[in-house]
Amino acid sequence: MNKRTVNISSLVLLLSLLSLITTMCLYYLVPMHYVSVIFAGVASVLLAHFFLESSLNYDYNFLHAASMTVSTLVFAIAIYVIQPNEWICFDFWLPCLVLANWIIPFLYCTLRDLFDRGPRFDGYHKFFNRMCIFFTLIYIFVIAKQYFITPIVPPYHSLKFGAHNFIPFMATGTYIEHTFKAGKSINEFVFYALQLVCLGIPFGYLCRVALRKLNFVFRIIIYILFPAALEAAQYMTGLGRGDIDDCVFSLIGIFIGVVLFHIMNGAFQTIATRDFMISRAQQKKYHF
Template sequence: MNNRAVNISSLVILLSLVSFIAEACLYYLINYHWVSILFAVLFSVGLSHFCLESSLNYGYSFLHAAFMVTITFIFSTVIYLIQPNQWIHYDFSMVVLVLVNWITPFIYCNIRDMMDRGPRFDGFHLFFQRMSILFIVFFLFVVVKQYFLTPITPPYQELPFGAHNFVPMMTTASYIEFAINSHTSLFPLFCYIAEMIALGVPIGFFVRIYGAKLPFFLRLAIYAGIPIILELLQELTGRGWGDIDDVTMSLLGVLIGVILFYLLNGLSQSVSNREYMMSRNQTSNYFS
């Protein structure tokens, strides 16, 4: 590694640290936590642009993303563990803050890769693989927490006598009917549904990306198998509440993830005239 690379790496880490300090201060000082999130987006776009223009490859963008995701994840975990705390409160915006620090450079670099018409920038595929590994590692932490450590559960009660529901969405529909008739807020249910769907989106997206060369029915089995296995593990370990409705919501998230891939693929074909994640010198259809 030459002196220029060392200097750029040091500068990226220093600027990322400044960004984290600013995000933490904004989170602590301002009650409207979206301000901290907005700052993270703007700073991340600017720093990603600087990284790409100064080095002509995507490596420093990954360095920035890895540093920010790791340090904000540690920060949010510490705040979560010391609750209740009168000075700083943990809420869902901390999860969004971690996600924003990953997804902003990811989206920016995807756009730049699609828009670039020449060989000026290189290393996008390595960047994508590293960003995927970074996301999957932290996503596994989230899955373990949400399924087994502090399991998320719906706002309605489990069926009596250990009974199980085998009709998709029947229990959820019954609760919605009950809530409407009793004028009970449906907001907790909607939050629960949104969280279960969100947990399925990365499964669909990354299985479609990295399982592109697998037979269709094998991919289909993986799509369905992961949510089912997670629910069965909940049932076997007695953690959470294994239910067919959870599987259905997760599968909806998986479907959204697959659709997201096809949207990106269509956008890549329209903008750069090549399949998504296909190298510029590649002539075969990577996703056939």
């Protein structure tokens, strides 16, 4: 490791730390917590641009994204653990803050690799692989929490841990019907369903990336088995609540994740005439 590499790495960590401190202060001081998310997004774009232009390498963007994501995740966990607290509260914007620190550098670098021409910047495929592996580790933690520690439950459930529902959409349909008849909002149910869909999206995308050379039928089986295994584990261990409706919503998310993969790959095939996981230096079109 040469002196220039050490200097850039130190600069990445320093600027990331300053961005993190500012973000935490905004979250604490400003009641509208989305302000901290907006700041984090803008800072991530500016820093990602600066690191890429100054180093001509995607490696430092991974270091920046990883350090910021881990730091904000620790911050979010700390706030979650100390709840209830009159000074600072855990809300929807805190997970968004963690996600923003990962996805914005990822999207920025992806767009740069898509539209840049020539060999000036190389190594995106390594950056992509590292970001996927890093996100997978975070994703495993989130799945464990949301399914087994503090599970997502529909608004109509008042059942204990270990309860289950294996009749598709019976409880869901009944709840929606009664809610409409009572003239009430179904926002709680929509939020519950969206959480499950969003949890399925990363698996669909990452699974399509990791198993891109696997037979289509086997991939379909894996897509179906993943949410089914989670619900079965909840039912068998008594941790959480096994619900077949959760499988359906998760499968919708998985399908969206697969579609996002094909959109991204199609964009690279059309604009850059290559697969996004192949080095820019190779510059050849690759078909799955």
